[in-house]
Amino acid sequence: MEVTKWTLLWGLLAVARPEQEMRIAGDIIIGGLFPVHEQNKSTASHCKSSVQFARGIQRVEAMKYVIDKLNDRKAISNSIKVGALIKDSCGSPSYAQQQSLDFVMAALSRSVGGRYTCTGIDKAENPIHIPAVIGASSSSVSVQVANLLGLFQVSQVSPASTANSLSDKLEYPYFTRTVPPDKYQATAMVDIVHHFGWNFVHILSSESTYGEKGIQVFREEAAKRNICISEDIIIHQDGGVAEAEYLQMDQDSRVNVIVLFATLEDTRRVLDQAATYFKRKFVWVAPDAWGKQSSVISDIALGAITLTLKADESRGFTQYLQARRPLPDDPNPWMLQFWAQHFNCVPQFAQWRFPNTSICSDNENLVDYFSYIQDDKVPFVIDAVQAVVQALKTAVESVCGQNAPAICSAYHQITGEHFHSILRNVTFYGIDDSHQKNNLFHFDHNGDGVAKYEIYNLQKTSNGLKISYQPLAVWEDNHLTFFDQRDSLNGFRFPFLDPVTSEPVVPQSRCSSPCAPYQQKIEHSVCCWVCTSCRPNQRLNASGHCENCTAGFWPTHDFQGCYKLELTVIEWDSAWALIPIALATVGILATLAVASILVLYNSTPLVKASGRELCFVLLCGCILCYLDTFILLARPSRLVCGAQRLLIGTSFCMVYAPLFTKTNRIYRIFCSSAILPTNLRFISPESQLVITALLIAFQVISALLWIVVQLPGTREELSESYDQVTLKCNIDNNALMISLVYNMILICLCTLYAIKTRNIPENFNEAKFIGFTMYTTCIVWLAFVPLYFGLETDFRIQISTLCVSVSLSATVALLCLFGPKIFIILFQPEKNVRRPHSRLLNKSSPAANHATKIASPATAVLQLNTPGRQNDHKMKAGYGSTTKESKTSGSKPVDAAKQSVKFQPSDILESPAMKPMLAKQESHPEDDEEEVNN
Numbered sequence: 001m002e003v004t005k006w007t008l009l010w011g012l013l014a015v016a017r018p019e020q021e022m023r024i025a026g027d028i029i030i031g032g033l034f035p036v037h038e039q040n041k042s043t044a045s046h047c048k049s050s051v052q053f054a055r056g057i058q059r060v061e062a063m064k065y066v067i068d069k070l071n072d073r074k075a076i077s078n079s080i081k082v083g084a085l086i087k088d089s090c091g092s093p094s095y096a097q098q099q100s101l102d103f104v105m106a107a108l109s110r111s112v113g114g115r116y117t118c119t120g121i122d123k124a125e126n127p128i129h130i131p132a133v134i135g136a137s138s139s140s141v142s143v144q145v146a147n148l149l150g151l152f153q154v155s156q157v158s159p160a161s162t163a164n165s166l167s168d169k170l171e172y173p174y175f176t177r178t179v180p181p182d183k184y185q186a187t188a189m190v191d192i193v194h195h196f197g198w199n200f201v202h203i204l205s206s207e208s209t210y211g212e213k214g215i216q217v218f219r220e221e222a223a224k225r226n227i228c229i230s231e232d233i234i235i236h237q238d239g240g241v242a243e244a245e246y247l248q249m250d251q252d253s254r255v256n257v258i259v260l261f262a263t264l265e266d267t268r269r270v271l272d273q274a275a276t277y278f279k280r281k282f283v284w285v286a287p288d289a290w291g292k293q294s295s296v297i298s299d300i301a302l303g304a305i306t307l308t309l310k311a312d313e314s315r316g317f318t319q320y321l322q323a324r325r326p327l328p329d330d331p332n333p334w335m336l337q338f339w340a341q342h343f344n345c346v347p348q349f350a351q352w353r354f355p356n357t358s359i360c361s362d363n364e365n366l367v368d369y370f371s372y373i374q375d376d377k378v379p380f381v382i383d384a385v386q387a388v389v390q391a392l393k394t395a396v397e398s399v400c401g402q403n404a405p406a407i408c409s410a411y412h413q414i415t416g417e418h419f420h421s422i423l424r425n426v427t428f429y430g431i432d433d434s435h436q437k438n439n440l441f442h443f444d445h446n447g448d449g450v451a452k453y454e455i456y457n458l459q460k461t462s463n464g465l466k467i468s469y470q471p472l473a474v475w476e477d478n479h480l481t482f483f484d485q486r487d488s489l490n491g492f493r494f495p496f497l498d499p500v501t502s503e504p505v506v507p508q509s510r511c512s513s514p515c516a517p518y519q520q521k522i523e524h525s526v527c528c529w530v531c532t533s534c535r536p537n538q539r540l541n542a543s544g545h546c547e548n549c550t551a552g553f554w555p556t557h558d559f560q561g562c563y564k565l566e567l568t569v570i571e572w573d574s575a576w577a578l579i580p581i582a583l584a585t586v587g588i589l590a591t592l593a594v595a596s597i598l599v600l601y602n603s604t605p606l607v608k609a610s611g612r613e614l615c616f617v618l619l620c621g622c623i624l625c626y627l628d629t630f631i632l633l634a635r636p637s638r639l640v641c642g643a644q645r646l647l648i649g650t651s652f653c654m655v656y657a658p659l660f661t662k663t664n665r666i667y668r669i670f671c672s673s674a675i676l677p678t679n680l681r682f683i684s685p686e687s688q689l690v691i692t693a694l695l696i697a698f699q700v701i702s703a704l705l706w707i708v709v710q711l712p713g714t715r716e717e718l719s720e721s722y723d724q725v726t727l728k729c730n731i732d733n734n735a736l737m738i739s740l741v742y743n744m745i746l747i748c749l750c751t752l753y754a755i756k757t758r759n760i761p762e763n764f765n766e767a768k769f770i771g772f773t774m775y776t777t778c779i780v781w782l783a784f785v786p787l788y789f790g791l792e793t794d795f796r797i798q799i800s801t802l803c804v805s806v807s808l809s810a811t812v813a814l815l816c817l818f819g820p821k822i823f824i825i826l827f828q829p830e831k832n833v834r835r836p837h838s839r840l841l842n843k844s845s846p847a848a849n850h851a852t853k854i855a856s857p858a859t860a861v862l863q864l865n866t867p868g869r870q871n872d873h874k875m876k877a878g879y880g881s882t883t884k885e886s887k888t889s890g891s892k893p894v895d896a897a898k899q900s901v902k903f904q905p906s907d908i909l910e911s912p913a914m915k916p917m918l919a920k921q922e923s924h925p926e927d928d929e930e931e932v933n934n
Contacts, residue, residue, distance in 0.1 A: 020333040021102075022060060024067060026083020027407055028076070028396075029128045030388050031103040031154075033135030033145060034059045036334050039091035039265060041237060047090035051338040054293060054375040055137060055264070057366070058321070059159070060086055060332060062378045063134055065320050066385040069431055076393045077403045085128060088334070089136050091265065093144040096136055100145050103130045104152040129412065131395075131419050132157060132388045134381065138263055138289075139163030139182075139210040146175045153416025155423050157388055159380035162288065163209045164217060167446040174420050176447035178383040179309055182210070184451035185287050186217035188475040189259060192285060192305055192455065194225045195480060198257045198509035199527045201285075202231040202249050204241065204270060206262040211235070214287060215261040228511060228527035230255045235266045246277035256496070257509040260286045267296055275300040281495040283507060291376045292456060292469045301458055302467060303494040310452035310474060311379035316431075318374060322367040326350065343369065373469075380449070383441055386431060391423040398422075452476045459493040517559045520546045534559070537722035551718055552725050567716065567727040568795075569635050576796040577633050580803035584629035587807050587814070591622045594818045601825050606832045610766065610821060613689050614658040618813065621654025625810035629803040641729035642712035646703045648806070649739050650696065655813050656746040657695035661688050663753035663770055670757065699742055706739060717795075726795045733789060747781065750774045766817075773816040780808050 022032070036056035037047035051057060063084060071081050085103070089096035105127030132155040136142045142161035149156045150173060158166075158177040166172050167181050193201060201222075205215035211234075219229065231249050235241055249255070260267060267290050274282075275298065284304035290296060291308040326336045328349045336353070340346045345360035346353070366372070395418075399410035427442045444450065455473035460466065472491045473482045484491030488506055496507040515521050515531035521544055523529040534546035539555040539562050541547040549555055549562035556563055570577050598615060601607050628648055634640045665683050681687075715730045754771035784805035788798060824831050 020088065022064075022084070022086035022332050022334070024064060024084040024086075024331050026067075026071070026081040028080065028392055029083045029085050029130055030385070030392075031100075031130045031133035031135070032060070032063050032084055032086035033089050033096060033100065033133060033141075034063075034086065035091040035137050035141075036060060036088040037090045039095075046092045046095035047088065051334050051341060053338065053342070053366075054295075054373070055377070056088075057334065057338050058375040058378055059137070059381050060334070061321060061324065062314075062317055062375075062381040063385055064332065065317050066382050066431065067389075069316075070386070070389050073431075075389050076396055077405070079405050080396065080407060082389055082392070085130065089141050089145075091138055091141065091263075093141050096141045097144045097148055100133070100148050102128070103133050103149060103154055106130065108152060130154060131392065131414075131416070132423065134159065134384045134388065136161060137377070138208070139166065139213070140208040140263075142166060142175070143172075143209050146172045150174045153420070155388075155391075155416065155420045157384040157423070159384045160377045161210075163213045165209060165213055167448055169446065174416065176387075176420075176424060176443055178380040178387065178441075178449045179288075179377075180449050180451035181446075182214040182287070183217045184475075184478075185307055185453060186214055186261075187221050187478065188307060188453050188455075188480070189218060189285055189287065190221040190225055190227065191475065191480045192473075193222070193227055193257065193259070196506050199225075199227045200230055200255055200509055200511040201227065201257045201259050202233070202252075202255055202282075203229055203259045204233050204235055204262060205260075206235050206266045207237050208263060208266075210263055210289065211261050211266070215259075218259060218261060226526040228525060230511075235262055235270060240266070240269050241273060243273075243277055246273060250278050250280060254511055255509050256281075256507040257283045257285060260284055260290070262286075262289060264289050264293060264296070267293075271296055271298060271300055283494050283496075283509075288376065288453075292373050294371055294373055297458065297467050299467075302460070303492075303496075304458040305492070306456045306458065306469065307453045307475075308376040308456065309380060309449075310454045310476065311376065313374045314379055314382060317378060317382070318367060318372075322365050324366060325362075339364075382431070383449070386428060387423065387426050387441070387443075390426040390428050391419065394422050394426065395419055455480075457492045517557075518555075520544055535722075549722075551722075552716065554723055565723070565725045568724050569727050570633055570796055570799060572633065574796070576800040580629045580633065580800055580807065583804060583807045583811075584626040587626040587811055588623055591619055591626065591810075591814060594814065594822060595619045597822055597825060598818075601832075604825065604832050606821060606824060611662060611685065611688070613685050614662060614692060615818075617689075617692055618655055618658040618817070621651055621656075621658070622810040622814050624651030624654060625806050627651070628806045632799055632803050632806075636714045636727050636729045638712050638714070641714060641731065642707055644729055645707055645712060645731065645739070646700070648736075649699050649703050649743060651806070652740065652743040652809065653696050653699035653746065655810065656743055656750060657692045657699075659750045659770060659773065659813070659817075660695065660746050660753070661692045662766075663750050663757060666757045666766075667753045695746070702742065703739065706735075710735075728795065737785070737788075744781070747774065747777055751778055769816050769820060773813050776812045776816060777809055780805060780812060 034056060036051055038050065038052060040046060040048045063086065067082050067084055076082065087096075087099040087102070089099060106129035108127075133145070133149060134157055136145050136158060137160040139161040140163075142156070142158050143163065143166065146156055146166065153174060156175050158175070158179070160179060161177055162179055162182040162185060164181045164183045166175050166177065169175075193199075203215055203218065205211035222229070230252055231245070233241055233245050233249075249258070260270065262270065267286065278300070281303070284290075284301060284306075286304060286306045288306075288308050290304070290306045292306065324335075326339050326347050330336065336346065336350050339360070340350075340354050340357055343360060343364045345358045345364070347362075348359050351357070351359060395414055396404060396407070396411055399414065400408040424443055424447050427440055429440060442450075453475040454471050455475060456469040457472050458467060459470055461468060470491070472484060473480060475481075482490040489504060492506075493504050494507055496505055497503065498505045511525070511528040512521075512530070515529070516533075517540075519531040519533050520540060521529040522532055532546075534540065534555075535548075537549050537554065538546040538559075539549055540559045552565055553562035554565050555561070572578075572581075595616065598607055598610075598612070598619075602612065624647060628644075628651055631640060631643050631647055665688060669683065710730070713730045715728055717726045717728050718724070719726065750770070751774040754774045758768060758771055784801070787801050788805075
């Protein structure tokens, strides 16, 4: 250890030379180290000639102000005063280390056992014992000075150095500070960037402890928040930033934010270069090195977000500085130099030193003649001095007693280690109106200050004539609080305007734009991705990827979850229901009207001739068809679904079974091969009703078997787009069509018989109307089946189409079969009378007329097929036309087997088979017309 001390000491002494220093007399001397001059990197000289006001004069004078204040208050005792030895570091680590030699001389003398002398260095005589040093400002300087002071157990209290590495007490055991380390500042900067939604930024950092350590913490904290770095550039001490690097940053349009973690000197240099190379604006985010420094205010910096340590300005110091003037015996050797430099004048007593400078008017002062902004580290200089003095008071009182008249010999035996432990544990309230006046100051467990930051925005004043720092937020206890929360800008103003409204907006600085709520990110990195849309039935899971909702569920509006879809049914007030209901209602009323008319005119010939029993069965079928509409539109349930299976097929069957019976009877009477009516069976009204009932019963039994085999119920059907769950009966479309096959067969048979009976006599022209009915019905059904299966994607259209098709089937039967009858009954009653019989026979009896009506349309032609079967004959209907006789016309004789024989109605009447019918007709002549037509 001794070898290391001596080696370092003699190395520094070899290059040391006398420089200006500030001395304040006192019984106990504390050291001070501030960058009064700027560092000169371009020449061999360490310092530039100009004196810094904020970081130099203000901090030096702040130390003097506190010492004077504490001495006036007799802080240690009534007779013990505190003095100071203040050195200029010029912001240079190596030069600051040289200047710190005087701080360790006494400690070195004590360690080698007595006084010593060095040729050419008179200051080494009677070295001053300095227990603590206030400084330095920059972290890189503090690191170098801490290495020296730590060797000799001299405590160091920095009011401005914030490098994280200085919190390492194994490496820097005698270093403390009244400011927090950069890790908190870097975290606050990350919070700001994250708050405004910026996740893609450029970073610039100084090639120094301050820049390297600070930006390292920023990278670590940014990675935790998924903030990515586009360009990571180091500001070199010798050359700064290359032009190509500026151009590269400028060309990346995705990035509009630059995080600058640099010393004040590097900050000025970067802004000057950026003004030259940048073609567009950026938002700068900078730490306390930039802070509220007026020297960096420029158009290129407009909109910058800067941090300063939270501390209320000391109004007492501002008043002190306003009254401060250079004095003939001024302890501050730099005050006169600064005065001449900035006011271009000197007091009269100093004119001999500045012969070419005018004499000041004595109205000049350091506050009113400048755009004065109190340096943000002044309050922390005050805290540092007060902490050291408080530790000195405790140390003196511990060995010399309270209110000691002078420094006792025991005080000099206090080791640096002991004094530093006292210093680390001091607590105090600030003096006068300083920022600690109502707050108890203390060091944390690492010897650092408490982390509190104010956030400033560099913006133009309301009149646009001035650029100034506006305090808009505070960061404390790891939490960012904005003073103005009215909008997303939070009072900040950036050099970016909305292209439509021309209002200030928060610029975007993102690698990729945020995905819409319904999109997932396909990431190339945590900041860069491609957005792809989820399917409509998908939500975003916790990892941000698309995930199907369970069947019957649908994503919420924010796509973070799924909710169960409501069951969809046809609403009774929708157009899909109202139109079929209207059609069905009109149909029911029309059917009831027709039935009423038929009942009212039940005894008229036309009604009798229509087959009253089958007509009423058919009308009941029409009413059921119309009622099917209400069953189909009802909310599906077990009862409704069972009713649908039973009634749809049955209602159709009650329409087409009577029609089939009618057409079959007509065909058998007029188109059969039987010659005599007595050979025809089941043509009476009773027989016809039985046949119709059997046909309907088959349909009913089939429907009941279907219900038993597959119990009625409901099912929930999910649409192809997954956004609709329909409540339906558990009836498959194919099964429904199969259940209607029987009715389709009846329709086809009715149509076939209608075609075959289309040319019967006028007295039996109901067959024509049946034909019209069946042709139209076939058209309706041929259109319905493709529509029903083709509209499966929309259940509303499908059900509505089915309702309309069922109603149309009933309407066709109602109009074509009963329309002509009702027209004659109501509007042509003269035609609704008993018509005269055929004149083929000159019979006057009712029996003869009856036979005539049966036979007259059937002028039969008997053809003998073969000579051996001359008794075998066939009756063909001529439907009112006479049979042509065979003609020989001079040709050879006609073969007897093919000779046509004229068969007269008289032959039928005289046959033994007709005699019972004639006798019956004679006894009941009133049923003549009905019996014939039936």
